[in-house]
Amino acid sequence: MTTQIDRANEIFQKISEIATHGSVEVIAASKNVTLDIIKDVLNNTPIQVAGENRVQELISKYDDSLRWDFIGQLQTNKVKYIIDKVRIIHSVDRLNLLETIDKEATKIDKVQDILIQVNTGEETQKGGLYPKDVMAFAEDVSKRSNVRLVGLMAVTPLWGDEAELQKCFDTAYNIFEQLKKSYSSIKYLSMGMSNDYAQAIKSGANLVRLGRAIFGERV
Numbered sequence: 001m002t003t004q005i006d007r008a009n010e011i012f013q014k015i016s017e018i019a020t021h022g023s024v025e026v027i028a029a030s031k032n033v034t035l036d037i038i039k040d041v042l043n044n045t046p047i048q049v050a051g052e053n054r055v056q057e058l059i060s061k062y063d064d065s066l067r068w069d070f071i072g073q074l075q076t077n078k079v080k081y082i083i084d085k086v087r088i089i090h091s092v093d094r095l096n097l098l099e100t101i102d103k104e105a106t107k108i109d110k111v112q113d114i115l116i117q118v119n120t121g122e123e124t125q126k127g128g129l130y131p132k133d134v135m136a137f138a139e140d141v142s143k144r145s146n147v148r149l150v151g152l153m154a155v156t157p158l159w160g161d162e163a164e165l166q167k168c169f170d171t172a173y174n175i176f177e178q179l180k181k182s183y184s185s186i187k188y189l190s191m192g193m194s195n196d197y198a199q200a201i202k203s204g205a206n207l208v209r210l211g212r213a214i215f216g217e218r219v
């Protein structure tokens with residue numbers, strides 16, 4: 001039987017073969033996965049962080065011996081429930097969310113690391129800023145004392161062909177490079193999931209969010 005630990009180790013082997021530009025961090029996208037299984041992976045593989053995409057699910061699983069990122073769409077009125085629990089919020093894409101994170105972080109005397117979410121395919125039904133709006137938003141982030149911009153999270157169309165996907169990855173990479181020139185805190189380009197992480201890493205991603213590739217198919 002293939003376990004999540006075997007799968008995670010195979011993924012690291014594969015990543016080490018394709019990541020020629022430096023190290024790649026893997027986040028275990030752990031929606032619908034029990035805390036026991038998440039613990040098993042974080043305690044027995046090089047994966048150090050779990051990523052949850054729903055506030056309620058994060059709260060119900062939260063264990064302060066593990067590290068957690070928030071990777072899903074975030075409503076402003078829920079920020080207060082997760083602010084003391086997360087390492088990085090990956091999905092910051094609008095001013096009122098930024099302001100709320102800054103305010104809630106200030107209350108607990110924390111500087112919250114965030115990524116700007118960019119909607120590379122400019123799909124109207126998806127969250128994320130359009131590429132042309134990212135630099136101006138980064139400037140807004142830099143004006144707030146209790147948030148720190150550490151990079152970019154790219155969302156890409158699910159049904160595109162490889163060439164279309166490549167265009168999206170390249171768009172994200174170019175913005176990432178531009179951000180790095182302006183802000184010394186920029187560290188992460190988060191793009192790539194189970195079905196496209198190899199291509200994402202070849203395109204410059206240094207953080208990938210993997211669910212099915214680690215945990216298998218699940219409801």
Ligand SMILES: *Cc1c(COP(=O)(O)O)cnc(C)c1O
Pocket residue numbers: 029031053071072193194195209210211212213
């Ligand atoms: C579920 C999820 C992933 C992982 O998706 P897989 O296809 O299972 O690898 C990555 N990012 C976000 C925001 C997710 O919700």
